[in-house]
Amino acid sequence: MRIALLGGTGDVGGGLALRWAHDTDHEVLIGSRDPEKARTKAEEYETELDSRGVDAKVLGFDNAMAADRADAVVLAVPPYHVGDTVEAVADGLDDDTVLISPAVGMKRDDEGFHYHKPGAGSVTRIAAEAAPEGIAVVGAFHNLSADRLSNLDAELGIDTLLVGDDEDAKDIVRLLADGIEGLRPLDAGGLANAPEVEALTPLLVNVAMNNDRMHDLGVRFE
Template identity: 35%
Template structure:
């Protein structure tokens, strides 16, 4: 399959390219054509060291979407509107995979006298940063994307809980569960196959697209848990 990764020069895009590039044709999409081409060459070199003759190319987001069978939207939420408007004429009859998470960093202030604190706080107020899910009016980023698609394009939301650094580390086996939601069993089964293409990952059906908010909100949850408990790049496994 030809898989376009819009935002493929970013952290999560690198992991997808290196994992799927071993068996699929990958097109790295970016707002910066030269950066996309350079990054694609870098990914090919990495896979060559592991004995894989990959076909990874780089281009702009619009061209990547036009050439691909499957399009992974791995961009920041703030970029969603302009990118989707640009690629809309080229995505009819294609499967779109959203890994977009609308989240923001907030600050809370805790009194030094708070009984639940287990460490002494010398300042008058304890500054604590945390990430939270910023629910769009449509309910989720995936539902927002759905409104921007032509009627014959199919959308699936998945891969929100994959740690980017570990995904890009080909030395690691990723024993994770991946929640997948969408309104078409055909498109979900295609995504199940892509999950299974990554050794030891397990796809789980979360439900229709309306459940996307639940899996999108897991991303800031995992970031907060990791930051507060001296953990790195954590994910989920249902047992």
């Protein structure tokens, strides 16, 4: 499968790109508003993989071109850019393209981080409302530590929660997530449940900030 990571030059997008290129045979495309930045990052990821004996091709494009070539598109952009990014690449999306939203709205005060619930109810819902008719959106990869993902020496041993109303699309994302060693996908229901999933992220950040040796915190359901 061909996976495009829009915003794949950032922390979470980069971590997912490295993991998929390292652990699977999926073709990984890096997207950015700046195609040169995307190509530079793709080369950096290839260099990292080559140092580990992994011969993987990672390509960089502007966001629209990456989305146009992909079967699954990960919106690894800040939450306030999700809607605009979907609209910018909409013309290149096929009916069977799956959009994946990992973004979470957060705000910070003196007490820590808090979930910043958007007017639509969740960032995943923003992506769904911006998507063309017939394009399925699945929320996933919300609660993952970017540093832990990017460190290929780190064992994951964590879960990611999937939310979506299209069961076939959720099955595709489940397979993509399951391909990453140590990452277990769990079904958390429909898109209406996205706020509960997204709200876990600031909780994890606060626990990581306030406890020693928990910088790369994740969740595991037993």
